Amino acid sequence: MTSTTAESGTSWLAPEELDAARQRLPMLYVDAIPVRVDAQGQCTSVGLLLRVTGKGEITRALVSGRVLYHERVRAALLRHLEKDLGPLALPRIPPSPQPFTIAEYFPTPGVTAFHDPRQHAVSLAYVVPVEGDCTPQQDALEINWFTPEETRSESLLAEMTSGQGVLLRQGLAHVGC
Amino acid sequence: MTSTTAESGTSWLAPEELDAARQRLPMLYVDAIPVRVDAQGQCTSVGLLLRVTGKGEITRALVSGRVLYHERVRAALLRHLEKDLGPLALPRIPPSPQPFTIAEYFPTPGVTAFHDPRQHAVSLAYVVPVEGDCTPQQDALEINWFTPEETRSESLLAEMTSGQGVLLRQGLAHVGC
Amino acid sequence: MTSTTAESGTSWLAPEELDAARQRLPMLYVDAIPVRVDAQGQCTSVGLLLRVTGKGEITRALVSGRVLYHERVRAALLRHLEKDLGPLALPRIPPSPQPFTIAEYFPTPGVTAFHDPRQHAVSLAYVVPVEGDCTPQQDALEINWFTPEETRSESLLAEMTSGQGVLLRQGLAHVGC
Amino acid sequence: MTSTTAESGTSWLAPEELDAARQRLPMLYVDAIPVRVDAQGQCTSVGLLLRVTGKGEITRALVSGRVLYHERVRAALLRHLEKDLGPLALPRIPPSPQPFTIAEYFPTPGVTAFHDPRQHAVSLAYVVPVEGDCTPQQDALEINWFTPEETRSESLLAEMTSGQGVLLRQGLAHVGC
Numbered sequence: 258m259t260s261t262t263a264e265s266g267t268s269w270l271a272p273e274e275l276d277a278a279r280q281r282l283p284m285l286y287v288d289a290i291p292v293r294v295d296a297q298g299q300c301t302s303v304g305l306l307l308r309v310t311g312k313g314e315i316t317r318a319l320v321s322g323r324v325l326y327h328e329r330v331r332a333a334l335l336r337h338l339e340k341d342l343g344p345l346a347l348p349r350i351p352p353s354p355q356p357f358t359i360a361e362y363f364p365t366p367g368v369t370a371f372h373d374p375r376q377h378a379v380s381l382a383y384v385v386p387v388e389g390d391c392t393p394q395q396d397a398l399e400i401n402w403f404t405p406e407e408t409r410s411e412s413l414l415a416e417m418t419s420g421q422g423v424l425l426r427q428g429l430a431h432v433g434c
Numbered sequence: 435m436t437s438t439t440a441e442s443g444t445s446w447l448a449p450e451e452l453d454a455a456r457q458r459l460p461m462l463y464v465d466a467i468p469v470r471v472d473a474q475g476q477c478t479s480v481g482l483l484l485r486v487t488g489k490g491e492i493t494r495a496l497v498s499g500r501v502l503y504h505e506r507v508r509a510a511l512l513r514h515l516e517k518d519l520g521p522l523a524l525p526r527i528p529p530s531p532q533p534f535t536i537a538e539y540f541p542t543p544g545v546t547a548f549h550d551p552r553q554h555a556v557s558l559a560y561v562v563p564v565e566g567d568c569t570p571q572q573d574a575l576e577i578n579w580f581t582p583e584e585t586r587s588e589s590l591l592a593e594m595t596s597g598q599g600v601l602l603r604q605g606l607a608h609v610g611c
Numbered sequence: 612m613t614s615t616t617a618e619s620g621t622s623w624l625a626p627e628e629l630d631a632a633r634q635r636l637p638m639l640y641v642d643a644i645p646v647r648v649d650a651q652g653q654c655t656s657v658g659l660l661l662r663v664t665g666k667g668e669i670t671r672a673l674v675s676g677r678v679l680y681h682e683r684v685r686a687a688l689l690r691h692l693e694k695d696l697g698p699l700a701l702p703r704i705p706p707s708p709q710p711f712t713i714a715e716y717f718p719t720p721g722v723t724a725f726h727d728p729r730q731h732a733v734s735l736a737y738v739v740p741v742e743g744d745c746t747p748q749q750d751a752l753e754i755n756w757f758t759p760e761e762t763r764s765e766s767l768l769a770e771m772t773s774g775q776g777v778l779l780r781q782g783l784a785h786v787g788c
Numbered sequence: 789m790t791s792t793t794a795e796s797g798t799s800w801l802a803p804e805e806l807d808a809a810r811q812r813l814p815m816l817y818v819d820a821i822p823v824r825v826d827a828q829g830q831c832t833s834v835g836l837l838l839r840v841t842g843k844g845e846i847t848r849a850l851v852s853g854r855v856l857y858h859e860r861v862r863a864a865l866l867r868h869l870e871k872d873l874g875p876l877a878l879p880r881i882p883p884s885p886q887p888f889t890i891a892e893y894f895p896t897p898g899v900t901a902f903h904d905p906r907q908h909a910v911s912l913a914y915v916v917p918v919e920g921d922c923t924p925q926q927d928a929l930e931i932n933w934f935t936p937e938e939t940r941s942e943s944l945l946a947e948m949t950s951g952q953g954v955l956l957r958q959g960l961a962h963v964g965c
Contacts, residue, residue, distance in 0.1 A: 283462045298883050356533070357532060359532070368506070506651070509651055528652055529653070529738050530786045535962070546964075561707065628812070635805070
């Protein structure tokens with residue numbers, strides 16, 4: 258039955274079944290804010306994924322993804338970080354499962370600061386130091402690192418969608434920036 | 435479409451559909467530890483639900499339940515607390531959505547300290563002060579209040595199932611007991 | 612020896628001795644953000660103390676004060692909230708002693724976002740729901756309540772000193788606003 | 789004036805002055821629980837310092853120490869970890885300054901679970917992964933690593949003093965063990 262486990266790296270739910278479930282149940286997600294830290298743990302920069310939409314728009318995103326059936330939350334965090342930042346990123350998953358907040362993405366805009374037209378998703382959010390080399394994977398063009406000050410720029414926040422700019426600010430508040 | 439919203443107080447997912455989803459997706463839950471606190475916020479007692487199983491076994495449980503589609507986590511917390519403790523319980527839902535921990539209930543025993551044979555459920559856990567009168571509802575026979583010291587008794591913890599005794603200890607550690 | 616205990620409500624350290632210690636040791640403080648919440652625990656407004664300086668400048672402040680010798684942190688929180696908001700404020704001190712952050716006030720500006728020319732103070736910061744009537748005490752002219760949106764105004768933040776505007780933003784991020 | 793800064797690694801308060809302050813003000817401390825973690829951040833073992841008292845009694849201790857005047861809390865954490873575990877320990881100071889709890893050590897036994905006959909100390913407590921080689925320093929004979937299960941042994945907890953056994957359990961609860 259290994260094909261039904263999270264370890265296979267894929268969901269075994271057929272796409273149409275997943276679509277149906279998304280209209281009926283809250284989906285469990287993780288969001289990770291990748292950071293570089295100094296020897297005292299102080300955040301020195303934040304990594305954001307750069308993508309270009311079909312319309313040519315630039316968007317910047319956190320590392321984000323679904324928790325699979327029978328998958329530990331910390332395993333999902335590691336899987337999505339390696340998927341988006343590459344196998345040499347060396348993320349330091351926090352020892353505590355306590356997220357710094359939860360982000361409730363609603364299909365209806367305005368219920369919360371977070372919006373996902375496809376589904377109702379509840380995401381456990383973590384700040385994760387990464388120590389290795391990050392390289393863009395899949396649909397990301399680049400990974401760009403910003404100082405905490407730079408992330409406060411309105412133009413940068415405008416490039417983030419789904420309310421992830423709010424989540425980024427909450428995460429930086431949590432680490433004292 | 436109000437029948438599809440969480441506000442109706444019931445899941446609109448047909449039972450057989452919910453059963454199917456439970457074999458395929460992690461379900462999102464909330465767990466609440468009801469407590470009495472003094473004027474300084476110090477926990478003075480912990481409320482546990484007393485139930486008797488079909489086999490005549492006594493079990494003690496936390497307040498626990500599923501988050502519905504399109505339902506805020508804090509709304510689910512309030513709903514389950516009122517469902518289990520009655521409409522006059524006056525729970526004080528915490529202002530922060532940050533849970534003190536998450537409990538990962540696996541259908542396979544031993545993956546974590548938490549076990550649910552029906553499903554893979556990830557529960558956001560909160561300690562919630564209640565100020566009003568609590569009366570057992572539905573399938574609970576009693577609500578009993580224990581001092582933090584009393585909850586350390588091995589016999590009491592043995593009456594808790596699914597790993598909720600571990601979660602209770604984690605919650606009491608979080609509030610400094 | 613009751614005169615040496617925190618319960619007397621005053622520090623028994625002579626003013627000149629306290630001044631000397633302030634140049635040599637970090638002082639332990641608490642900061643509280645008073646909030647009004649709805650039945651689901653969602654923050655609906657934030658209370659700030661209005662003071663006028665000797666120069667006629669308007670300043671707005673959080674509830675803040677020192678932890679005394681032999682005083683519990685939760686007792687200090689309650690004492691300062693009642694001192695600043697009056698005896699009928701009915702603050703709900705959180706059951707957990709875990710602060711949402713610590714604010715490190717340095718006598719040297721720029722080391723952190725927090726600055727106190729008199730001393731090095733480390734403050735444990737909490738968001739505290741208050742349910743009763745608040746009336747300004749001592750040197751405060753008014754207590755004003757702002758919606759979370761209103762607190763984002765730059766002009767309001769400009770009226771906060773010592774970096775408390777930053778702490779207010781961190782607290783509101785913590786409660787999901 | 790570099791001699792008055794924390795960076796000098798020593799307190800510039802004369803011993804008799806520090807003794808006097810200890811009878812009058814709460815002292816600010818940090819406590820660190822050193823842990824080994826796996827790639828998913830799961831705690832696999834906990835490090836405790838072994839000391840032998842003048843009476844030949846074995847005691848086990850967390851990393852603990854005072855925050856100095858003008859010293860950042862994260863700098864104090866790093867300093868005490870390197871002082872007790874050696875310069876090659878490579879501690880990963882958490883990015884967030886939010887402690888998992890605070891431990892209030894009172895000179896009077898029984899006020900809290902924490903006791904320090906010399907002083908009233910309030911300690912910010914953190915779980916800190918260490919990645920490098922740890923070697924006992926100064927007055928410690930050994931650093932021993934225990935699995936989370938082993939730390940639950942009553943005999944081991946009996947070797948911890950000042951209530952640090954309680955703090956250890958709270959820290960392990962926080963990381964989900």
